[in-house]
Structure formats: structure tokens, C-alpha cells
Amino acid sequence: MDFDLIARSLPQLLSGAGLTLQLVGLSLVIGLALALLVALGRLSTLKPVAALTGAYVFLFRSTPLLVQIFLIYYGLGQFAAVRESFLWPLLREPYWCAVIALALNTAAYTGEIIRGGIRSVPFGQVEAARALGMGGALLYRRIILPQAFRQALPAYGNEVIQMVQATSLASTITLMELTGVARAIASRTFQPVEVFVIAGAIYLALNFVVTQAVRLGERRLGREAAR
Amino acid sequence: MLDLLRFGSQGWGDEMAWGAAMTVAVAVLAYAIGLVLGSLTAAAKLAGNAPVRALAGTYTTVVRGVPALLVIWLLFFGGSGLVTWVAAAFGYGGRVELSAFAVGVVAVGIVSGAYAAEVIRGAVQAVPRGQVEAAKALGMHTGLRLRRVIVPQALRYALPGLGNVWQMTLKDTSLVSVVTLAELMRQAFIASGSTRQPFVFYLTAALVYMALTTASEAGFRLLERRAERGVRRAVG
Numbered sequence: 001m002d003f004d005l006i007a008r009s010l011p012q013l014l015s016g017a018g019l020t021l022q023l024v025g026l027s028l029v030i031g032l033a034l035a036l037l038v039a040l041g042r043l044s045t046l047k048p049v050a051a052l053t054g055a056y057v058f059l060f061r062s063t064p065l066l067v068q069i070f071l072i073y074y075g076l077g078q079f080a081a082v083r084e085s086f087l088w089p090l091l092r093e094p095y096w097c098a099v100i101a102l103a104l105n106t107a108a109y110t111g112e113i114i115r116g117g118i119r120s121v122p123f124g125q126v127e128a129a130r131a132l133g134m135g136g137a138l139l140y141r142r143i144i145l146p147q148a149f150r151q152a153l154p155a156y157g158n159e160v161i162q163m164v165q166a167t168s169l170a171s172t173i174t175l176m177e178l179t180g181v182a183r184a185i186a187s188r189t190f191q192p193v194e195v196f197v198i199a200g201a202i203y204l205a206l207n208f209v210v211t212q213a214v215r216l217g218e219r220r221l222g223r224e225a226a227r
Numbered sequence: 228m229l230d231l232l233r234f235g236s237q238g239w240g241d242e243m244a245w246g247a248a249m250t251v252a253v254a255v256l257a258y259a260i261g262l263v264l265g266s267l268t269a270a271a272k273l274a275g276n277a278p279v280r281a282l283a284g285t286y287t288t289v290v291r292g293v294p295a296l297l298v299i300w301l302l303f304f305g306g307s308g309l310v311t312w313v314a315a316a317f318g319y320g321g322r323v324e325l326s327a328f329a330v331g332v333v334a335v336g337i338v339s340g341a342y343a344a345e346v347i348r349g350a351v352q353a354v355p356r357g358q359v360e361a362a363k364a365l366g367m368h369t370g371l372r373l374r375r376v377i378v379p380q381a382l383r384y385a386l387p388g389l390g391n392v393w394q395m396t397l398k399d400t401s402l403v404s405v406v407t408l409a410e411l412m413r414q415a416f417i418a419s420g421s422t423r424q425p426f427v428f429y430l431t432a433a434l435v436y437m438a439l440t441t442a443s444e445a446g447f448r449l450l451e452r453r454a455e456r457g458v459r460r461a462v463g
Contacts, residue, residue: 062436062440062441063398063433063436063440064398064436066402067412067436070416070429071425071426071429071430071433074425074426074429075430078423078425078426165292165293166294167294168296169402171296172296172405179294179297179300182297182300183304186300187304192300192301192304196304199297200289200297203292203293203294204288204289204292
């Protein structure tokens with residue numbers, strides 16, 4: 001172990017971890033909002049809406065994330081219409097392409113998790129709410145979604161951990177997040193073990209924080225349920 | 228646009244097809260490594276002594292906790308050194324280089340094994356204790372108990388999970404393109420560079436992956452149905 005190398009590369013690795021966190025945070029927020037739409041779309045009684053969201057989920061779950069990132073970053077720029085559109089300032093930046101790809105990807109997986117959560121809410125709950133005169137958005141906000149989220153939380157925790165790892169693919173489109181920094185240092189120094197051990201340890205620490213947060217969330221939501 | 232995908236010297240169809248074949252080859256070999264590693268690790272977790280259990284636990288926790296891409300890079304930069312060092316211990320003096328293929332198969336296999344281990348461990352634990360006790364009472368020794376009682380039942384419980392691990396392994400092979408192995412993504416990358424039509428080639432790659440995952444899902448469903456042919460159910 002070359003401790004000098006570790007000390008020298010630690011600041012770079014930590015700044016890479018900062019970018020990793022940014023990518024995770026942004027894509028999770030956007031992805032969760034999209035996922036809710038996907039889940040509701042999949043459960044919709046309108047056939048075209050259900051079919052469209054179903055196709056979306058199938059598309060993103062049956063192809064590797066790397067293809068999705070490359071399609072958005074390299075692929076879309078092929079079309080003049082895209083290059084002249086108002087979206088181009090976003091789509092020409094690797095940063096935003098990574099965020100968009102990650103968000104669209106996690107929305108497909110999370111949508112299915114939320115859909116499972118919604119389906120797990122007993123129908124008696126809906127009946128009772130309707131008997132009290134609730135309907136539409138209020139029924140979803142007060143009765144269905146809170147219980148659905150509680151049910152979905154453990155699975156969502158796993159998805160968040162998958163997302164932390166998925167951000168490593170942003171390094172393939174020039175972003176220097178944690179994996180990208182580690183690779184660059186390894187190819188410069190040819191001492192891969194030290195750098196990758198540190199990078200791995202940072203990922204494990206991030207996972208630990210996520211699992212603890214999920215456990216805390218479960219306990220809180222469980223307490224509310226018991227009341 | 229479809230001209231680009233023609234076979235022969237004019238188009239990229241045959242290059243993409245070879246890439247797809249390479250993807251399948253890497254996935255199958257990595258999955259095989261994963262199944263062996265996963266079974267050994269599950270056995271270590273269920274029946275090993277404390278240090279062996281700790282080793283198995285560290286393997287699954289670490290590998291499932293870091294990106295597959297990091298494992299690939301580690302093996303890419305560090306694999307040759309490790310193999311050279313092992314070869315030197317056996318008296319070989321020269322430097323051993325690992326091919327991109329070997330790096331890809333082993334790295335994806337290591338990741339696959341960590342996930343497979345958890346699936347297999349869960350499946351073995353799902354076999355009712357009474358089954359094992361009954362086998363013991365009949366005087367079966369460990370190997371026979373494993374072969375006749377535990378494995379056939381655990382395999383049925385493990386199939387859906389192992390199907391998921393296969394899908395993940397198949398998709399993870401796309402990452403091996405970063406070490407320039409000529410699989411599907413790498414071929415699409417090369418073709419995009421020389422034709423300036425990236426959308427066409429990445430879309431083609433996506434469709435091939437989609438076909439592969441869909442076909443293997445159907446395959447696993449058939450296997451599951453076959454494995455469950457003797458099971459009575461309350462519903463359906």
C-alpha cells in the first residue's frame with residue numbers, strides 16, 4: 001500500500017464523489033416525479049395511456065443503461081432538428097445527458113416499484129374513503145399514496161443504491177465522477193489497487209448512509225402506521 | 228439508413244452481428260463463472276466456519292456495493308499484475324497479459340457471482356427443514372442429501388432470482404466495451420465514429436439487447452414452468 005499516493009489522490013476522489021452525489025440527487029428527484037406518472041399511467045383505465053407507459057417501462061428495463069446514455073448523448077446530436085431545438089443547450093452537455101438518462105432509467109424501475117405499492121393497498125381502504133366522500137386526487141393524496149410509499153420504501157432503497165452505482169457510467173461520457181477519477185489516477189500512476197480500494201470504500205460508505213436512511217424512514221413510517 | 232446495416236464490405240451488419248455474438252459469449256461465460264462462484268459462496272455462508280463465512284460475506288457486500296464498472300477497471304489495470312505475481316509464485320518469470328476478453332468475462336462473472344450467491348442462499352434456506360431431517364433419518368450422507376433433496380428443490384426456488392441475475396449479467400456485458408472488447412456496444416461505437424450516424428447504431432444495439440432480454444425471459448419462464456410441473460397450487 002502506497003499511503004503517499006492515497007493521501008495525494010484522496011482530494012480528487014472526494015471531489016469525484018461530490019459529482020457522483022450531485023448526479024444521484026438530481027436524477028433521483030426528477031426520476032421519482034416521473035415514476036409517479038409512470039405508475040399512475042400503468043394503472044390507468046385508459047388503454048392508450050397504459051400501453052404507452054408500459055412500452056416505456058419495457059424499453060428502459062430491457063436495454064443496458066450504457067446504450068441509453070449513448071443514445072441520448074451521441075445519438076440525438078445526429079439530427080439537425082435536435083441541434084436547432086431549444087433543448088440543444090441541455091443535450092450537448094454530458095452532465096445533463098447523464099442526468100436525463102439516469103432519471104429516465106430510474107423512473108422506469110421506480111414506476112414499477114410504486115405500482116406494486118399502490119396495488120398492495122387493500123381495496124377496503126378505497127371503499128372507506130369513498131364512503132366518506134373522498135375521491136380523485138384527495139383519495140390518492142390522503143389514502144392510497146401514503147400507504148403505497150410505505151410499502152414501496154424497502155424496494156426503493158435498493159433502487160437508490162443501484163442508482164449510486166449507475167452514476168459510474170457517466171464517466172463514459174467524460175464526466176469525472178468517482179469512478180472516472182479513480183480510472184484516470186490508475187492509468188496515470190499504474191497503481192490501481194490503492195485508488196480502487198479508496199473509491200470502493202467511498203461507494204460502500206454512500207450505500208451505508210442510504211441503507212441507514214431507509215431504515216430510519218421505515219421505522220418512522222411504521223410508527224405512524226401503528227398509531 | 229438501413230444501407231448502413233447491410234452485411235458484407237458495404238455495411239456494418241456483419242460487424243454488429245459479430246458484436247452481438249461476442250456479447251452473448253461474454254454473458255454466457257460470465258454467468259457460468261457467476262453460478263460457480265455463487266454456489267461456492269452460498270455454501271460458504273451456510274456451512275462454512277467463521278473465517279470462511281466472513282470472507283463470503285465481504286465478497287457479496289463489497290461487490291454488490293460498488294459499480295460493476297469499477298470492478299472492470301480494477302481488473303483491467305490490476306489483473307495482469309495479479310496473474311503475473313501468481314505465475315511468478317509458480318516459477319514463471321515473464322509478464323502475463325490478460326486479454327480484454329478475459330478481463331471482461333472474469334469481471335462480469337465476479338459481479339454476477341455476488342448476486343447469484345444471495346439468490347442461491349435464499350433458495351437453499353427456503354427448503355423446509357423437515358426435508359433435510361427426513362433425509363438424515365433415512366441415513367443419507369451429505370452428498371446424497373444435497374443431490375437428491377436440497378438441490379432439486381432449491382433450484383426451483385432459485386430460478387426466478389437466477390433469471391434476474393442473468394438479465395443483469397447480460398446488460399452488464401455492455402460495460403466491457405470500455406476496455407475495447409469488440410462486443411455489441413464497442414462495434415456500435417466504431418460504426419458510429421466512421422459513419423457519423425450514432426443514433427442508427429446505438430438504436431440497433433438497443434434493439435438487439437431488447438431481443439436478447441425478451442428471448443431469455445421467455446426461456447426462463449419455460450424453465451420455471453417445467454420446474455413447477457409437479458407442484459400443486461391453490462390458485463391458477
